[in-house]
Amino acid sequence: MIPQKTSTGVPGSARRMQFTNAARNLIEEDEIELTSVGVDIGSSTSHLMFSKIVLERRDANYVVSRREVLFESDIMLTPYAAGQTIDASALGAFIEAQYRSAGFAFEDIDAGALILTGVAVRRANARAIAELFAAEAGKFVAVSAGDALETLMAAQGSGAAALSGKGERIVNIDVGGGTTKIALCDAGRVIGRTVVEVGARLVAYDRDGCIVRLEPFGARHLADAGIDARVGSRLTSEQRERVAGKMADRVFSALMGEDLGDLLRMPQLDRPLDKTSVVFSGGVSEFISKDGEATSDDLGPELAVALKKRIGAWAHSILPARQGIRATVVGASQYTVQVSGSTIFLDPPTALPLRNMPVIAPDLDLGEDIDAQAVTRAVEEALLRMGQETGSQPVAVALPWKGSATYVRLSAVARGLVRGLRRHLDEGHPLVLVIEGDVGGLLGMQCRAEETVPGAIVSLDGIGLSEFDFIDVGEVIRATGAAPVVVKSLVFPSE
Numbered sequence: 032m033i034p035q036k037t038s039t040g041v042p043g044s045a046r047r048m049q050f051t052n053a054a055r056n057l058i059e060e061d062e063i064e065l066t067s068v069g070v071d072i073g074s075s076t077s078h079l080m081f082s083k084i085v086l087e088r089r090d091a092n093y094v095v096s097r098r099e100v101l102f103e104s105d106i107m108l109t110p111y112a113a114g115q116t117i118d119a120s121a122l123g124a125f126i127e128a129q130y131r132s133a134g135f136a137f138e139d140i141d142a143g144a145l146i147l148t149g150v151a152v153r154r155a156n157a158r159a160i161a162e163l164f165a166a167e168a169g170k171f172v173a174v175s176a177g178d179a180l181e182t183l184m185a186a187q188g189s190g191a192a193a194l195s196g197k198g199e200r201i202v203n204i205d206v207g208g209g210t211t212k213i214a215l216c217d218a219g220r221v222i223g224r225t226v227v228e229v230g231a232r233l234v235a236y237d238r239d240g241c242i243v244r245l246e247p248f249g250a251r252h253l254a255d256a257g258i259d260a261r262v263g264s265r266l267t268s269e270q271r272e273r274v275a276g277k278m279a280d281r282v283f284s285a286l287m288g289e290d291l292g293d294l295l296r297m298p299q300l301d302r303p304l305d306k307t308s309v310v311f312s313g314g315v316s317e318f319i320s321k322d323g324e325a326t327s328d329d330l331g332p333e334l335a336v337a338l339k340k341r342i343g344a345w346a347h348s349i350l351p352a353r354q355g356i357r358a359t360v361v362g363a364s365q366y367t368v369q370v371s372g373s374t375i376f377l378d379p380p381t382a383l384p385l386r387n388m389p390v391i392a393p394d395l396d397l398g399e400d401i402d403a404q405a406v407t408r409a410v411e412e413a414l415l416r417m418g419q420e421t422g423s424q425p426v427a428v429a430l431p432w433k434g435s436a437t438y439v440r441l442s443a444v445a446r447g448l449v450r451g452l453r454r455h456l457d458e459g460h461p462l463v464l465v466i467e468g469d470v471g472g473l474l475g476m477q478c479r480a481e482e483t484v485p486g487a488i489v490s491l492d493g494i495g496l497s498e499f500d501f502i503d504v505g506e507v508i509r510a511t512g513a514a515p516v517v518v519k520s521l522v523f524p525s526e
Contacts, residue, residue, distance in 0.1 A: 061088045065141040066101075067522065069360040070126065072109065072160060074149030075208025075232045076314055076356065077122060079104040081133045084142075084364050084522055095364055098522060102133035106356060115150045119159035126163060142365040143171045144521055148181050149209055172363045172501045172519045173387060178212070178226045178296050180418035181205075186214035186221050187499075187523045188360065189312035190353030195219055200307045201350070204282065206315035206338065208232035208329070209246070210296060211282050215304060221416070223304075226296040227285045229278045231315050231331040234266070238328075241265045248294070252278050275333035279341040286342070309346040311338070316355040353524050360521045363501075374492045375507070375514055376475025382461055382487035383506045383514060385425065390465070390500040391417050392429040393451075401440050406447020414451070417498060422454035425461055429496035432468025441470070441477045449482040461487035465502065465516075467495045491516065 063086040070079050080103055087096035110121035130136065145164055147157055152175045164171050176184060182205065186192045191203035196219035205212040209230040215223035233249030236242045242262050245253075253260050256274040260266060284291060288300040311319050318327070318335035343349055377383065393409035410428065414420045428448060434440065448464070449456065456462060462484050464474060475490025489504060494516060496502070503517040 062086065062096075065364060066135070066139055067363055068135075068140050068143040069146065069363075069522075070143065070164075071146045071359040072117075072122065072148070072151045073207065074151065075109060075230075076106050077109045077125065078106045078356070079126065079129050079133075080359075081135060082522070086364060095520075095522060098524065100524070102129075102135075104129035104132070109151070115153065115156075117151060117156045117159065119156075119163065122160065123163045137167055140167065140170060142363045142519060143167065144360045144363040145171050145173045146176055146184070146359055147174065148176045149207075152177065170365070172521060174389075174501075174521075177418040178210070179224070179415060182212035182214050182224045182226060182297075183221050183416065183418075184359060184521075184523075185212050185312050186216055186224075188354050189310050190524070191310040191312075192216045192219055192221060193353075194308075194310065194350065200305070201310055202286070202304060202307055202346075203310045203312060204338070204342065205313040206230065206282075206311065206334065207313040211285075212313075213282070213285055213300070215300070223300050224297065225285055225300050227282055227291065228294045228296060229281050229334075231327070231329045231334050233330070234274070235329045236266060239265065240267070251294075252281075271330060271333045272337070275330050275337040276341075278330070278334055279337035282338060283341050283345070286345075306345060306347060308348045308350050309342055310350050310352050312352045312355055314356045316352060319349075320351065320355060360523055364520045364522055365517065374469055374471045376472045376479070376488060376490040377507065377514075378475070378479055378488050380507070382489055383504055385461070385463065385489065386503045388425050388427045388463060388502050388504075389417060389419060390427045390429050390496045390498060390502060391419060392496065392498045395431065397431060397433060397440075397444070399434060399440070401443040401447075403443040403447040403450070406444055407451040410448060410451025413498075420454070422458045422460070425463060426452075426455065427463040427465050427496070427502050428452070429500070430464060430466045430468075430474075432466050432470050432492075436470045436473050438477075441474055442481060445474060445477040445482050449478060449484060456484055456486060459486055461489055463504075464488075464490040465494050465496050466490070466492040468492060494518070 065084045067084050068079055068081050081101045083099040083101055084095055085097040087094060107125050110118040112118040150156060157175055161173060185205035186203040189203050191201045195201040195216035201216045203214040203216060207230050211227045211229040213225050214221045228248040233246040234242060235244040242260060242264050245262050252274050256277045258270050258274060281291060281294060287303040290299050315331050315335050318332045319339050391413040393413040395406060395409050419426050462478060469492050471490045471492030475488050478484055479488055499521040501519045505515040507514045
């Protein structure tokens, strides 16, 4: 998933990439090693993964050539202080302990990724968790992953997306504590997805089998199974198996494209999925991959058995996940490139700096005749794919460019981009364009001259980006007219 990073087209010594933490020129080194960490904090569990990421120079480009997991942390049940408020103090103590166990100090980490999902995304939780990493803010990508992005990341982290690039469609089913994410993967990409209110920790109980935590949808599933229970009720093994069977039926119904009403957190699949192979990830997948008896304080073991039976009878095969409960990022790589000032469009000059902007990469065919409506659709689809459709934060749009920079072509792209980003622009966010070709200045001027962009416009070129990239854009350096751009890319486990 890591794109090749291109030089800027600036002659001589300006064509340099800098590794931010060591202040050294990457262009002079054939291989760079980064120490990185992925921190995954969710509604049910939290864990870390420390990795060595090797960047290899190929011509003027650097690509991730190797990923080596150095240390996998313990898996902690996410601590709560009260209600849905995460206990940041207890979480911080856990993170510090895992750093010590891994043999690293915070200053040893070159780059990292902090992934928040479920209730961890809520404002108070996200703010408290972010403060734990405040001193490392420049090194870390902080990602608040809603249902759409979490589903996409699970399919990447489990290896399902990569497996689908070998000629067979693959379904990734990520079964967690609160929800089950379904992603249909084809040719290395996620082409369909939905999320079901099915999870192991919707019903949690003590060693005597008495319910100690019952979520609203957990109560729904119990009722569907004909079980009248509440907090304090004791569940028998037969009752646990029965409710798990009902949950597995709901997951299968989602696979078949059925409308499950409020049990779906995303729109239903367009049509029933064809029979194919399945990869399971998420916490419950740990029980699917184990043989023999498994014990837990939630429905994990029973749900695993039920899903394996129900889905296994339909699937061609159940393939092992590259990572199960750890189907997330192993960290982030980090680059700095300098962008030529002559091809920047910046209006107003005070629009910079910008930090930690997620990149969307619309699937565009910019042929000689460009359809503005097709550009708009591609932008809207990319926003949905990355969970950025609400317009709550600025995004950077990665654009390829080939062919001539005629007025007709530039105008069509500008119209399509602005319409696709209308919600973001109306929220006051800047229009940020990062173009692989050399038309940054022209396209920026076109957007300002012809389109209704109420806020700032930042248009850069000479950089190739893709999804799962995040960028920081610094203030223009007066001596060179260049703007430093830090590119931080999420890194997933290797095959």
